[in-house]
Amino acid sequence: PMSSRRRHLGDRENPTPSRCLGVFGLSLYTTEQQINHIFSKYGPVDKVQVVIDAKTGRSRGFCFVYFENQEDAKVAKNECTGMEIDGRRIRVDYSITQRAHTPTPGIYMGKPTSVSRGDNGYDRRGRDRDDYYYRGGGGGYRERDYYHRGYRHRSPSPHYRRRRYERERSYSPRKSHAYTHH
DNA sequence: GTTGAGCGTT
Numbered sequence: 001p002m003s004s005r006r007r008h009l010g011d012r013e014n015p016t017p018s019r020c021l022g023v024f025g026l027s028l029y030t031t032e033q034q035i036n037h038i039f040s041k042y043g044p045v046d047k048v049q050v051v052i053d054a055k056t057g058r059s060r061g062f063c064f065v066y067f068e069n070q071e072d073a074k075v076a077k078n079e080c081t082g083m084e085i086d087g088r089r090i091r092v093d094y095s096i097t098q099r100a101h102t103p104t105p106g107i108y109m110g111k112p113t114s115v116s117r118g119d120n121g122y123d124r125r126g127r128d129r130d131d132y133y134y135r136g137g138g139g140g141y142r143e144r145d146y147y148h149r150g151y152r153h154r155s156p157s158p159h160y161r162r163r164r165y166e167r168e169r170s171y172s173p174r175k176s177h178a179y180t181h182h
Numbered sequence: 183g184t185t186g187a188g189c190g191t192t
Contacts, residue, residue: 012189015189022188022189022190024187024188024189025187025188027183028183029183049190051188051189051190052190054191060188060190061186061187061188062187062188062189062190063190064189064190091188093189095189095190096189097189097190099190100190100191100192101190101191102191103191103192
């Protein structure tokens, strides 16, 4: 079953058209003003919101753009998917969520990326997503799950391996300048 | 400028 709150917004493959676009795959250094500058070409933009990781203060690499007119959003969506900003190829779609979650009392522990879930918003045990946004007392996930699980033991990407190789190589004794100061 | 895939907590 799908949560009723989300039903009219469609799913990832088939989002319902609206004035709110989600922009994904952003560089962490792309700013709201950059996005605003680019998307405003297609019509008046109410606001741009880059999603910031509360813990690190850095961009999570995606943002939301609110157009005044849905028609402009449509054009912008089509024109901007695949566009490159700061060296990153972006993807643009209608947002399936139309606003940030309502702030809740208690401590927000972050979305548990360690828990696998289907497209319907439920995980394998049939719990709804929003259940995770609270950490009422005992159960649930631990903080380290959010930031570290799934990262540490994954084999590095080719890009990262090359970077590491080059880094180590630059300290190699075979390179004369490693021991010479000018 | 940490990889990569991601739908948000004033």
